[in-house]
Amino acid sequence: MKKETMGFKGGFHLLDAYPLPFCTIIDEISSDGAPEQFQFPVTGQKIEHVIVNLCPTEPWALPNWVILKHKTAAFLSMLKEIKTSYFSDARFHLAINEKEDRAVEDAVNFARAEDWIKVIPLCAKYPQDDPVILAQVLLGMDVSFGQDIKSLGILIVDAQTVSAMYEQGIMRKDVNSRYVVLSGTGLRENEIIRAELGTSVEKILKNKVKDASTCRVFMNGPLRGKEISDFSQKIDWSVNNIVVFEEKSRKVLFPMFKADELAFTTSLLGELRRCVYCNFCDDICPVDLEPALYYHSYIRGEKHKARLYNMGKCIECGLCSFICPSKLELLKIIRECKALDKHE
Template sequence: MKKETMGFKGGFHLLDAYPLSVCNIIDEISSDSTPETFQFPVFGQKIKHVIVNLCPTEPWALPNWVILKHKTIVFFNMIKEIQKTYFSDARLYLAITEKEDRVVEEARNFAGGEDWIRVFSLSAKYPQDDPVILTKIVLGMDVNFGQDTKPFGILILDPQTISAMHEQGIMRKDVTSRYLALSGTGLRENEIIHVELGTSVEKILKNKVREAVTFRVFINGPLRGKEITDFSQKIDWSVNNIVVLEEKNRKALFPMFKADELAFTTNLIGESRRCVYCNFCDDICPVDLEPALYYHSYVRGEKHKARLYNMGKCIECGLCSFICPSKLELQKIIIECKALGKHE
């Protein structure tokens, strides 16, 4: 099989921009109450395609090695068993990041010439692992953002869910804990933790946050996740990672000479200005939109016009706001304009 990497136009190499070194020791954290158990996914429709997402593109996401444990073959056999038991007539697609060529190699050897499994080596650009882009590249099918893919017969699973399904469905053991990636400038050390479901965020962050630092906590990453202010919130299966960022809400002298100091904090790193038409946002857009058009419509007070420019295709990856040198709140504008459309 020829070695090829598939990708898309736009996107951003977040992994290169924010290299996070993670401590290899996995910390075990147990909850105070009885832990919740993993809910086995139910599929009403007949599943035709199963995509296994082994392509984390966010630096704060859970790395593959935590689940694969450098024993890739064991994991692949797990997949095979699950496929035989649950989706015997579905086809499996392994979407593996190009950065781990050893895993790609092993997967290709494992798949051999068999028909039920396909291996894809995907570029590690963010947001490659988004469901919309993943189905587009792997299956060539168009799904809308936020749409449930199950009616199309597509199921997208992350490695952790696969291993939990295997443990609970085939080994008949209750799964009560999951791996989480903890990272960010507000922490003493980036690490992976093994935590029981139902543990509160407060307990997880105990003794891990740097002293004398104001911080903000984000669940599932600062780009697409959500900020939490209530730390008694409990961890459930949908939480993949926790990012703790330092809140740099003070002025910094000579920012041009110390780029690293402000990076990966909540600081805006620059003044909000008017749009300078620099084309950064449409160069980076993974779905080929022109976000500045929405901004122009918005400031002219024509929110309804913004929806004419293919706004429905937006996957809310946040890259346009991320890259904007004028620090415009493009994603906020897009979400606002989209919400306007739903009410009508």
């Protein structure tokens, strides 16, 4: 099978920009009460396509080697058993990071003998693993942001979910814990831990944070995730990672020589300015929008006009705000204008 280069315009190589080293030490953390159980992701709908996503694009997300343990063939035979027991008439699509040569080779060798699975090596640039982009690149289907993709017969699972499905569905074992990646400048060390479902964030971060008063905690990454202020919140299966950033809310002298010190914090890394029409936002947009148009409509007070510029296609990946040299809050503006849409 020839190596296909599939993808989309725009996007950003987060993995190259923020290389995060992880040690292999894995802590086990148990919850206080009885741990919650893993819910098998299928509840009666007919699934036609299963996309197995082995292409995490965010450096703070769970890397593949934690689950695969460099044994891709064993993982794929696990996948085969799941297919025969649960998804006998579904097609499987394996999205895999093209840079992980050995895994790609193993998967391609495996898929040569099987006709139910297709291996697609992908460039791991953010937001390649977004459901909308995956469905579009792999299946050629137009899915809109926020739509329930299971109702379209598509199931997207990551490596950890596959292994949990195998353990619960085939081995008949209880699955009540998952890997969570802890990273960020606010922590003493970047770690991968195994925590029981239902453990509170407070317990997970205990003794790991440098200085609790100047830290901000984000669940599922600083780009797409949520900030959490209530640390008694319990983690469930959807929590892939927790990122803790230092809050650099003071002026830093000579920022040009301290790029590494400032880069992985919540700092805006620049002054708020007017839009200079630099075209960075539409160059980086993965769904080919022009976010600056929304900004211009917004500051003129024409929120309704902003929605005319294909706003429904936006997948809220946050790259426009991320790249903007004028540090404009483009994602906030987009969400505000979208919310206007719902009220009517």
